[in-house]
Amino acid sequence: MQVNMYINGEWQMPEKDRLSSLINPANGTSIGTTAMATARDAENAIGAANNAYDEWSALPPAERAAYLYQIADQIEKRKEEISKWETRNNGKPLRETFADVETACECFRYYAGLISSTDGYTFTSGTEIQGLVTYEPIGVCGLIIPWNHPILITAWKTAPALAAGNTIVLKPSEYTPISAYILYEIFDQVGLPKGVANLVPGGGDEVGATITNSTAIDKISFTGGTETGKRIMAAAANNITNVTLELGGKSPVIVFGDAEIEHAVDHALYAIYFGSGQVCSAGSRILVEESAYEKFVDHFVARAKQIRVGPGENEQTEMGPLYTEAHMNNVLADIKRGEEEGATLQCGGYRMHGEDLVHGFFVAPTVFTDVNEDMSIVQEEIFGPVVVIQTFTHESEAITLANKTKYGLAAAVFTGDSATGMRVIRGVKAGLTGINTYGMGDVKAPWGGPKMSGIGRSLGPDGLKEFQEAKQINVALHNEKLGWFAN
Ligand code: TXE
Numbered sequence: 219m220q221v222n223m224y225i226n227g228e229w230q231m232p233e234k235d236r237l238s239s240l241i242n243p244a245n246g247t248s249i250g251t252t253a254m255a256t257a258r259d260a261e262n263a264i265g266a267a268n269n270a271y272d273e274w275s276a277l278p279p280a281e282r283a284a285y286l287y288q289i290a291d292q293i294e295k296r297k298e299e300i301s302k303w304e305t306r307n308n309g310k311p312l313r314e315t316f317a318d319v320e321t322a323c324e325c326f327r328y329y330a331g332l333i334s335s336t337d338g339y340t341f342t343s344g345t346e347i348q349g350l351v352t353y354e355p356i357g358v359c360g361l362i363i364p365w366n367h368p369i370l371i372t373a374w375k376t377a378p379a380l381a382a383g384n385t386i387v388l389k390p391s392e393y394t395p396i397s398a399y400i401l402y403e404i405f406d407q408v409g410l411p412k413g414v415a416n417l418v419p420g421g422g423d424e425v426g427a428t429i430t431n432s433t434a435i436d437k438i439s440f441t442g443g444t445e446t447g448k449r450i451m452a453a454a455a456n457n458i459t460n461v462t463l464e465l466g467g468k469s470p471v472i473v474f475g476d477a478e479i480e481h482a483v484d485h486a487l488y489a490i491y492f493g494s495g496q497v498c499s500a501g502s503r504i505l506v507e508e509s510a511y512e513k514f515v516d517h518f519v520a521r522a523k524q525i526r527v528g529p530g531e532n533e534q535t536e537m538g539p540l541y542t543e544a545h546m547n548n549v550l551a552d553i554k555r556g557e558e559e560g561a562t563l564q565c566g567g568y569r570m571h572g573e574d575l576v577h578g579f580f581v582a583p584t585v586f587t588d589v590n591e592d593m594s595i596v597q598e599e600i601f602g603p604v605v606v607i608q609t610f611t612h613e614s615e616a617i618t619l620a621n622k623t624k625y626g627l628a629a630a631v632f633t634g635d636s637a638t639g640m641r642v643i644r645g646v647k648a649g650l651t652g653i654n655t656y657g658m659g660d661v662k663a664p665w666g667g668p669k670m671s672g673i674g675r676s677l678g679p680d681g682l683k684e685f686q687e688a689k690q691i692n693v694a695l696h697n698e699k700l701g702w703f704a705n
Pocket residue numbers: 362363364365366389390391392420421422423425426427430441442443444446447449450464465466497498499599600601
């Protein structure tokens with residue numbers, strides 16, 4: 219597999235010295251190479267997107283929607299192939315990559331439907347003005363994608379951007395560009411007009427920075443780490459470029475003593491170990507009411523130890539490796555710091571070396587107890603299969619602890635009393651929340667959160683608005699002077 223650039227409707231090969239190896243995190247072997255585009259390539263892509271803008275944005279929404287429906291159909295046809303490559307490239311189990319590809323399809327169909335069925339609105343101002351509000355595309359959008367959900371987040375940004383009439387320059391993660399490459403094969407196949415969508419695989423410092431600093435980019439939509447998000451926002455400030463940032467989290471799962479404990483444990487396991495904890499909305503802090511603490515910890519640790527960790531291509535696997543060796547080493551260093559800070563390691567905490575794991579980047583499901591909110595493992599996003607369990611004694615303490623990090627992405631509360639659930643969720647600063655469930659996420663509803671978790675929302679009607687500019691049009695009903703000035 220070689221990932222090339224796609225600029226102005228043409229495949230472009232990089233120079234030989236601009237290729238980087240792609241590694242399967244389950245076994246450390248090479249699965250292909252990717253182009254590492256230059257700043258010049260990125261500028262060419264931005265130029266092509268600018269040239270294509272007038273025609274694409276002028277198409278009736280239904281015609282743009284027709285392309286999106288065709289794209290969704292082709293993704294569906296190649297679902298198995300895309301999932302397999304995504305698993306080899308990112309490491310996630312097949313059941314996760316299948317779900318991501320299915321949601322990517324759904325996302326293209328959802329925004330095709332939404333753009334065909336929604337419009338602006340009218341207003342009346344006094345007796346003199348009939349007003350209209352229209353939603354227009356923003357222009358050329360730079361979409362910067364992380365490695366943890368490559369095809370999914372590519373779809374979350376691409377589908378609403380194109381539906382709204384923008385043209386795009388997409389930079390996938392330099393580690394996981396394969397599924398985006400296949401998506402661009404599909405764009406080519408369905409005959410998306412030249413320059414409407416451009417693919418520039420490459421590094422953040424070169425391609426990413428060219429996009430974020432460009433005066434010819436009208437919108438930046440980024441998902442990734444909070445530190446990178448700050449750099450992107452600073453670069454965007456120079457040109458007052460519109461930004462959407464979807465960043466990190468340290469999301470709480472709050473369990474009251476009256477909750478069904480087995481149910482809460484089951485959801486809490488999913489919340490942290492899905493995606494090996496490499497998910498922005500991961501429930502990486504569990505807060506349990508003192509009366510249920512012992513039972514919860516016993517059940518949670520017993521089940522965490524039984525999770526089947528292995529290569530994602532193995533149908534039995536429930537949790538895969540971390541995406542690179544360097545990231546695995548960071549996660550292991552964070553775990554060591556937790557032990558040094560005095561937390562108790564209940565299980566995991568090590569690199570796994572089983573027969574089929576020895577060359578991969580596997581970290582065992584890890585649980586810490588006896589933690590407090592001053593510890594770095596309670597405050598910092600680890601982005602691995604590591605969870606901390608704390609106690610609380612009453613509702614207001616649960617809310618205070620839940621809010622005591624710089625992030626505000628997700629939160630869930632488990633309780634037998636729906637009023638308690640509602641009160642607590644209202645008190646928690648987070649954008650994605652659940653009561654007696656951690657199964658959150660639907661293309662129809664906004665995704666994102668406040669504080670250092672970002673700015674703006676993906677998905678749902680809010681996700682479309684991120685790629686649109688509102689315009690008010692005031693139409694005079696009578697040709698009368700204002701008469702504000704006498705002469
Ligand atoms: O992400 P980066 P990294 C968090 C998670 C993780 C940490 C670091 O905690 O451990 O971030 O991960 C591109 N200008 N999340 O370093 O750097 C980069 O090439 C423009 C949370 O892998 O944010 C890639 O395409 N672009 C998260 C994308 O940004 C730049 C998902 C994401 O990489 C750039 C991933 C620059 N200066 C990590 N520098 C989530 N919210 O889901 C890098 N990039």
